[in-house]
């Protein structure tokens with residue numbers, strides 16, 4: 564993927580946050596991949612990263628001020644804003660996001676962002692409260708509406724000691740997002756609907772029935788499809804994963820919510836149903852169940868809608884319907900039967916007796932009308948990329 568940046572010029576704006584030091588690693592990776600980096604350091608960025616180390620790693624002069632006459636004589640800020648193939652803001656602080664969203668031009672970085680006509684990728688990093696604040700969320704929506712790609716920060720422990728979303732994504736994820744900006748877009752103009760993660764079915768207001776699905780495979784597929792240019796709607800069960808770049812996410816809890824969200828997302832050209840949907844819900848989930856000394860409560864289970872089968876036989880059936888099969892025995896026979904029963908074109912069959920849930924690696928068989936193909940053991944990321952490529956080839960062989 565990273566080779567997509569070879570020979571490209573990246574204008575890298577480094578904002579003032581504790582994550583700024585990671586931008587140095589990004590510069591190194593970009594140059595290793597053959598990109599030319601034009602570094603712009605904000606005044607506050609310079610409190611975390613020295614122009615000397617940044618300039619040395621980039622092999623370029625670091626620009627910081629609108630008022631540097633020497634720079635303006637060589638390349639004015641308007642010209643600079645157009646000199647790159649891509650502008651990356653990393654870290655994009657809450658302040659930079661706000662200034663970009665409101666079109667301010669009060670320093671070199673914000674002026675470049677206002678004057679440019681090249682694509683912009685923002686990589687936010689900030690305190691969790693700042694990230695979740697409605698003002699920041701409003702700014703994000705504005706920027707995305709303006710066509711700016713904004714990555715979702717990682718979740719975890721932060722430098723300030725708090726926990727939650729706000730950490731700078733890891734450098735390989737940033738590199739992948741940058742590469743995706745330059746890749747082929749064979750799925751441009753196609754709408755893909757993807758389900759991912761588990762569902763939770765309430766037993767009562769405090770308990771639920773769930774499963775071990777991590778959502779990793781479905782999120783990776785959504786990311787890969789978006790990377791190929793598809794408009795992706797990701798209907799996600801309860802998981803703590805960042806939303807992939809360029810993906811519209813709808814969070815749901817139960818199978819019935821997931822079915823309704825999928826129905827509302829139609830029409831679509833592609834459906835990839837990866838979620839581990841609960842087959843049943845509990846009939847009455849009104850009051851908290853009490854021990855009360857008697858016999859344990861009997862739960863009455865009611866069958867959930869089969870979302871894949873519903874989509875596979877829908878009046879507005881997407882042109883390509885892909886299901887997953889989680890099996891513990893007779894993998895290929897069960898997958899072929901599921902393919903026919905649910906009206907899917909393809910089934911990606913997973914042997915879940917071997918600890919696939921939550922893991923990063925898997926071993927799948929791809930089952931189509933032509934029969935099964937063994938895709939061997941590979942990371943979920945690789946399965947996602949291979950499947951997305953196969954989907955793209957299906958539409959433009």
Ligand code: CTP
Pocket residue numbers: 758818836837838839840841842867868869870871872885886887888889890901
């Ligand atoms: N699926 C779905 N809605 C359901 C159940 C499953 O959309 N209510 C989808 C899954 O997302 C997956 C496929 O159907 O793409 C197969 O899921 P799996 O759990 O393997 O099969 P089930 O239909 O649940 O059948 P069984 O549990 O009998 O193996």
